[in-house]
Amino acid sequence: MNWLLNNYESIPFYLFTHLRLSILPIAIGFVLALPLGWLAWRFQVTRGLLLTLVGLLYTIPSLALFALLPPLLGLPYLSEANVEIALTIYAVALMARSAADAFGSVDPGVRQSAVAMGYGTWRRIWEVELPLAGPVLLAGLRVVAVSTVALVTVGVLVGVQSLGFYFTDGSQRQIPFEVFTGVVLTMLLALAIDGLLVLLGRALMPWARPSKRRPMNRWIRALGTGKVAEAVR
């Protein structure tokens, strides 16, 4: 506790750096994964190939990737860009499969109906398939977000500061409470971003909320609350 009283002033800095480092890989990874996922969903041949490839990317150990990128891309060893690029790769690897599943989750009947209405291909993808893939995309994005926030901490080992600093500093100085604080703050940050994504999803996809009018649901709920007469109405 003493440690916290003496060091709380450093928390906002590491918290915001951590947040800043997390957002870019999540956002870019999401955007890059969309076309990959669509291609994987649309063409049988690309599906196996693409998903295996991105799956392999995810198996590269993060520390190794942080260390390998600078010589590969000609970046300075201590640059934040190393961590950002590595985390984007992981985000794409995780997200591409979700995106493929998401496009696969679109009701083929609705897709056909869009074709029958006279939607051109691009407009159909943009205005029908993408929004309808939304709920499954969001589920995938939430996993990516939480995993990215956790992975950012590893960056501290290659000199990129974040809440991960408390892990290394705490273990070197043998202050378990400092490590514990870092873990809690990382988890809180992950939960906050996750919650924000859920709210964003609700705002953008009001149609995806569970229907109030499904007769079965209404009955089941009515039985629970004893308001059967109301449900019959």
Next chain:
Amino acid sequence: MIEFREVSKRFADGTLAVDGFSLQIPPHSTTVLVGSSGSGKTTLLRMINRMVDPTEGTVEIDGEDIATVEPVKLRRRIGYVMQNSGLLPHRRVIDNIATVPRLTGVPKAAAHERALELMDVVGLDRSLARRYPNQLSGGQQQRVGVARGLAVDPNILLMDEPFGAVDPIVRAELQQEVLRLQRELGKTIVFVTHDIDEAFLLGDRIVLLETGGRIVQTGTAEEILAEPANDFVAEFVGAARGKRALHEERIGDRTVLVDGLGQPAGVLDSEGGSEAGG
């Protein structure tokens, strides 16, 4: 007029869904393609808006070979109503109805105004305009589907088993609605169903199909019932049995018509008509 000329369709997997099909569909009337699954009826319907392109033969609309028309443009001028309504679940009712006008560049306000009018036309309360499709009953969804099909006032309306998934009472209501709309609007409707009763009720002309899109018989309901082309047709329309095989029974001084299941179907009007009419 829609005309099929020697149309065949072989799918990529080798199935011959339609084999040498020819038919003229007259304008401003309802033509029903009826047959069991595998008869190619839906494939034929989808050839009219190029959802399916024939492997052989041509389809013409008013003398124009539609293979030369850009599919997206063609589809925007042909209404389409499908089973399970095919509504876009992420669009409100009003936006679903306005879909095609919006695609063709009609300003939003005008498209919405027209959509509200169409809700009146198909018997939907305007208060439902802001709902999402999953907040409507199956019957209401189908009405939205019909309104959407009519939104650009197309000459041709394709209906692909539109009422297959709703319960019998709602289906009967919707069928009456289609009859009423057709009396008012006089569209060229091509309607696909496997339900012979629905075909007899809605069709000015009925085209009975067998496997491979082979036409077994065309004609009005009366013609088909009176002279089924063969045993298959007689069996399919139930002319030989059940509720269409009526016979007379005398009860007192009245003649009652009884169907093949023993259910009384009605009283013959010819004798003592004034009394019966009450």
